[in-house]
Amino acid sequence: xxxxxxxxxxxxxxxxxxxxxxxTSLQHKNEIIESILLELEMQQNYLGDEEIRSIxxxxxxxxxxxxxxxxxxIQQIHTNFNVSDRIECTLExxxxxxxxxxxxxxxxxxxxxxxxxxxxxxxxxxxYMNRSHDxxxxxxxxxxxxxxxxxxxxxxxxxxxxxxxxxxxxxNIEKVIEFGVPHISCYGMTVEPKTALASMIAKQKVAAMxxxxxxxxxxxxxxxxxxxxxEHYEIxxxxxxxYASMHNSSYWQQQAYLGIGPSAHSYNxxxxxxxxxxxxxxxxxxxxxxLPYESEILNRENKINxxxxxxxxxxxxxxxxxxxxxxxxSERISFTAVADKFVLQGLLRQEANxxxxxxxxxxxxxxHIASELFIx
Numbered sequence: 001x002x003x004x005x006x007x008x009x010x011x012x013x014x015x016x017x018x019x020x021x022x023x024t025s026l027q028h029k030n031e032i033i034e035s036i037l038l039e040l041e042m043q044q045n046y047l048g049d050e051e052i053r054s055i056x057x058x059x060x061x062x063x064x065x066x067x068x069x070x071x072x073x074i075q076q077i078h079t080n081f082n083v084s085d086r087i088e089c090t091l092e093x094x095x096x097x098x099x100x101x102x103x104x105x106x107x108x109x110x111x112x113x114x115x116x117x118x119x120x121x122x123x124x125x126x127x128y129m130n131r132s133h134d135x136x137x138x139x140x141x142x143x144x145x146x147x148x149x150x151x152x153x154x155x156x157x158x159x160x161x162x163x164x165x166x167x168x169x170x171x172n173i174e175k176v177i178e179f180g181v182p183h184i185s186c187y188g189m190t191v192e193p194k195t196a197l198a199s200m201i202a203k204q205k206v207a208a209m210x211x212x213x214x215x216x217x218x219x220x221x222x223x224x225x226x227x228x229x230x231e232h233y234e235i236x237x238x239x240x241x242x243y244a245s246m247h248n249s250s251y252w253q254q255q256a257y258l259g260i261g262p263s264a265h266s267y268n269x270x271x272x273x274x275x276x277x278x279x280x281x282x283x284x285x286x287x288x289x290x291l292p293y294e295s296e297i298l299n300r301e302n303k304i305n306x307x308x309x310x311x312x313x314x315x316x317x318x319x320x321x322x323x324x325x326x327x328x329x330s331e332r333i334s335f336t337a338v339a340d341k342f343v344l345q346g347l348l349r350q351e352a353n354x355x356x357x358x359x360x361x362x363x364x365x366x367x368h369i370a371s372e373l374f375i376x
Contacts, residue, residue, distance in 0.1 A: 001084075002050035003250045004077055006036060007261030008062040009279055012094075012132045016200065017158075019192035021263035021277040022060040028279055032261070033069055035286040037076045039260050042291060044080035046258050046266065052081045054247035055089040057111075063093035067105020074110040088246040090115055090154075095141035096133040103148040113245075114153040115185070116141055120164070121175050128163050128206075130196070142179050152243060154183035159221065160214030161189040162207040169217045170224075177228050182243040185236055186221055188214040215364050222360060235313045235358075235366055252310045271297050301376040309370040317357030320350070331375045338372050 010029060011022045055077060057070065070091065077083060090113040091106060098116075106114075118138045120126055126134060133141075145153050155176070159169055176184055191198050191209060200206045222232060230238040234252060237245065250257060259266045262282040265274045273295035276282050285292030298306070304326055311318040324332050339356060342348040347362035347369055358366055 001053040001250065001255055002047045003054040003056065003247050003255065003257040004047075004052055004081070005056045005058060005247075005257060005259045005264055006062075006073060007259065007264040007275075008032075008057060008059040008065060009262050010059065010064050011061045012064070012096075013130060014196065016128070016130045016196040017189055017192070019195050020060065023279055026064070028283065029065075031283045032279060033065075033072070035283050036073055036261050038286050039291070040073070040076045040080050042286070042289075043258055043260065043266075046268065047081065047256055049082060050256055052077070052083045053087060054250060055087060056247040057089075057091040059092055061094050061097065061117075062091050063097035063102070063106075067102070067109045070106060070111065071109030088113055090245070090247055092117065093141075094131075094133055095137040098141045098144055100144065100148060103144060103150065107148070107150070112152060114145060114150060115245075116145075116153060116155045118155045119158045120168075121172050122168055125161075125163050125168070128161070129158070139175070139179075142181065152182060154185055154239075154245065155181055157184065157186045158189050159186060159217040160209060162210070164213075164217070166217065166220070169220065173221060173224050176225075183237070183239040183245065184225070184230070186218075186238070187236055188218060218364065219360070222363070231315065233315045235363055252314050254307060254310060266293075270303075271295055301374075305374040305376070308373050309367075312356070312358055312366060312370050312373075315357070317351070317355040320354040320356050327375065335373060335375065342369055342372075 007021070009022045009032065010026055011024055013024055014022070055074065057073075062070065074089065087110075089111050091111045092115045094117050117131075118133075118141070119129060119131060121135050121138050123135045126138075142155070157172055157176070158164075189197075189209060191201060197206070201208050225238045226232055230240060231244070232238050233244050234248070237248065239245070254267075254269075256268045257266060259273075259275065262275055262279050263277040265272060273293045276285065276292040276294075282292050304323070308318060308323070323335075327335060339348060339350075342362065343350060346359055347365060348356055349359050350356050358369065362369060
């Protein structure tokens with residue numbers, strides 16, 4: 001099984017914390033769409049005969065496109081790839097872009113899952129982030145989804161920023177449960193270089209992030225959602241039974257995927273490649289018949305370390321019996337010593353079936369733990 005990711009590099013405005021590739025000008029929208037259609041044709045052999053089980057429109061803000069524009073891309077995927085009859089097709093959307101008519105257009109085009117960038121149900125928080133929607137639209141879009149028969153959708157929330165009191169964070173999570181949202185992705189706010197947020201903190205216009213606040217709010221998130229029946233199937237993702245994201249799960253299971261559009265990444269099991277993060281250069285490259293990407297071949301250590309990292313992020317954890325078959329004797333001894341140390345510290349636990357999993361406390365230090373377990 002494989003997936004296709006399509007990057008739509010346009011937004012109405014720049015969120016203060018975002019470092020993804022996007023443009024707030026729609027001037028070259030038609031050229032980007034034409035280039036995406038051409039790249040899908042040029043890349044039709046990248047995944048071989050693999051069955052495509054998921055399509056994911058990310059960005060940027062894909063919901064800025066019309067149903068016909070999204071439909072043309074989906075149709076091109078069906079033309080050039082072996083697409084499953086049970087395809088999961090997700091579109092990232094902002095609340096202010098959604099209406100009854102827009103949702104009908106997307107459904108007609110083939111979209112059957114939404115990922116809605118709500119981030120907060122409080123106006124002052126949304127203004128702090130420079131989001132393009134308000135709190136009323138955040139709630140209304142959920143009602144619209146249900147009204148239009150969209151039962152499979154996810155919302156994003158962000159925690160760990162100065163404006164977000166513990167009481168407000170509690171209320172955000174309560175709304176998720178009250179609305180019966182089937183899937184939720186939650187991220188601690190990070191300060192990325194060259195973003196507006198980084199500049200504002202450097203100039204002391206806003207307060208810096210507080211790691212203890214972020215940890216506290218993440219622990220509360222895990223406690224409450226799990227008690228409400230959500231499965232914490234990946235570090236940042238919770239779902240009701242049967243609503244885990246098929247596309248994102250393929251990343252954590254290291255399945256092959258093809259990335260289309262400027263800045264999109266691809267992986268085929270032995271190499272990675274990534275398109276140029278520049279709309280004009282992307283358009284120019286595709287028009288000249290040259291795929292505008294860089295790539296790297298993954299060596300044995302790269303592949304094992306990536307598997308360690310992504311496996312630990314999931315509820316299933318790391319299958320030790322499989323891993324140890326891949327390691328040399330010295331690597332196995334070193335890995336076991338580090339893993340045992342984290343088990344004693346209460347950050348990892350080893351199940352009877354030999355799976356190594358992060359504990360609730362360990363999830364606060366997932367990246368550090370993974371890096372310490374890396375070989376080489």
